[in-house]
Amino acid sequence: MSRPFYVTTPIYYINDVPHLGTAYSTIAADVLRRYHAVRGERTFFLTGTDEHGLKIERVAKERGLAPKAFADEMSAPFRETWPKLACAPDDFIRTTDERHERWAAELWKRVAASGDLYEGTYEGWYCVGCEAYYTEKELAEGNVCATHKTPAERVREPSYFFKLSRYQDRLLELYRDHPSFVAPGSRLNEVKSFVAGGLSDLSVSRTTFSWGVPVPGDPRHVMYVWFDALANYWTVLQDDPERAALWPASLHVVGKDILRFHAIYWPAFLMSAGLPLPEQVFAHGFLTFGGQKMSKSLRNTVKPTALADAFGVDTLRYYLMRAIAFGQDGDFDVHDLVARYNADLGNALGNLLQRVLPFCHRVFEGLVPPDDAPPEEHEALLSGVPESLRMAGEAFATPAPHVALERIWSALRDANAYVDRSAPWDAAKKGDKPRLAGIVVRVLRLLESVSVALWPVMPGKADELRLQLGLGPVSPSVGLDLWPSGATALVAGAKLGEVAALFPRIDPDRQAELIASLGLAPPAPAAVAVAAPSAPAAPAASAPAPGAPQAAAADQPPSIAYDDFAKVDLRVGVVVAAERVPRKDKLLSLRVDLGEAEPRAIVAGLALSFAPEALVGKRVLVVANLEPRTFGKGLVSHGMILASGPSESLTLATVSGEPAAGSRVK
């Protein structure tokens, strides 16, 4: 049997709440663990919280709480969040757990026993007001504390040091002999060059505060700077002999900001303690949210559970795993999420099921059709599917979940093409049941395979899919490889489940609602006048007020003569009718009263922001003399509506008061 798969997330520091970044780490680890579980491997998934340190001690004091009470309060949201994101850690370690402190002390003793700890003096820039050390980088010019505006002092305190310098060569050997120890490869290079540049010894204890794991034999000191935090990956296993066999860890999933600690200090500590090293440290990238950096305030507003509530846990997991290349920085964009939901999940996957399952209920009494179907002329279209799924598995193992999902969707694209060519509806009309059965069964089996391959990322939806296929949930068990390999559990005559929409479409109105439900401050929209897509955008008619701050001066279009402006016939219009344009998500077809004999027909790209009925009766600004523009299917627009903002959150340009329809604007 293969080795167990033991995966960890960082233990999260409790001076913050769970946010999208921590959710990303945790979901990624959960996905990888589920993949290995499906493969029949024994798995263990650990997360937890890091609760020691001066910051915690100080904030607890300010709040009049004992540090442990405060830590209990701050740790709880983490434990409560992960199950809501379909993450199922096997244990949750807290650095204040008695078991952790006991075994961290043991690790310390082992390191001490190899002679790698010595007493020295730590010297650093200390701000008396903050009661904390800072690096020179953190301090302002002249080593002034940013919060107190007072110069930091050069302070010395006794400290134990770890002889990190001794491990330089052994670490370099490690990177050379096991280049996959650090991933992605670009990170390995960083680590290597850092180590090659020379290592100095590491201060690993403090005497200036007491909220930490006491140093064995020297209770004036508490462990500091990662020693006890890193140890969690090991300490959590030690009380149980069966668990202890899980060491070394297969994979530490970490953010790139803490790579050094995991790729340099941690293996050095372990070498010193005479313990085996983890197989891989994987540094993933950082997320921006809608293009904005995750500032502290944004972290507090973008709650991963709110995203899960709005769009579904599985959708959130899918989006994070699919849209962001594992190991690279990425952007979390809710509009992109909805687009992927509709396109990938709804159209390609959900709809595929809807294309075949109803036949079973109509023609085959809700049973799996006979599977003795003869070879089918178009089935060559499916010949690449087994390979796609095999490669998906490989990608999960790499780990590259984004690639795995791409492979799975490649199989789904094949399946959709297959359904199209083989046209089961024709067979149904002709009453050719054997042929219909052959086609349907092939697609159902493919979906069965996909339900397993997808389960690591979308356990809930995968099981819902299986329910419709009449199958039980994916339930991994050690020693049983469930990865799709051609075998099927769909036997002819078995009862299929009820047909239900797996991923109901999110239309523009619903999208706006969901995004609003997140309670995010809307990003300042760029001032762009838009109407019909692709129509030449008229420069916003906003001459900057004299003396007003000139925002984005660099983006100012060149100035125009008054005569040029006078060519534009701007009118006040009243919308008298509005309806969606079939097959054009962004377009609304409007009738606008411009005081002319007939209302104008105007097509405008407003549909992502406005329901048609919400526009009727509105006064709008119209470019009345724009060349007519066609939108296909005989749809012609005789004008352009002015609005500002991205197409999903437009604001209409309008007028105060109620000027008559057709009034000139200038």
Added chain:
RNA sequence: GCCGAAGUAGCUCAGUCGGCUAGAGCAGGCGUUUCAUACGCGCCGGGUCGGGGGUUCGAUUCCCUCCUUCGGCACCA
């Protein structure tokens, strides 16, 4: 400043160990279909493969240089 990575279609990216018409997904356009959740399928991408120079019969792919962006350059959980 030093070290490293990257700059390829509107967007996100893949790829080329030098050589057929440079690819995918999404978005957009055209067409088609109606079994299904207005969904699927087919076709459509005049991209100086960041700029310049060099090597070569031939470079997007190798070398040099410049520009831009990002990351690392130790105690940030």
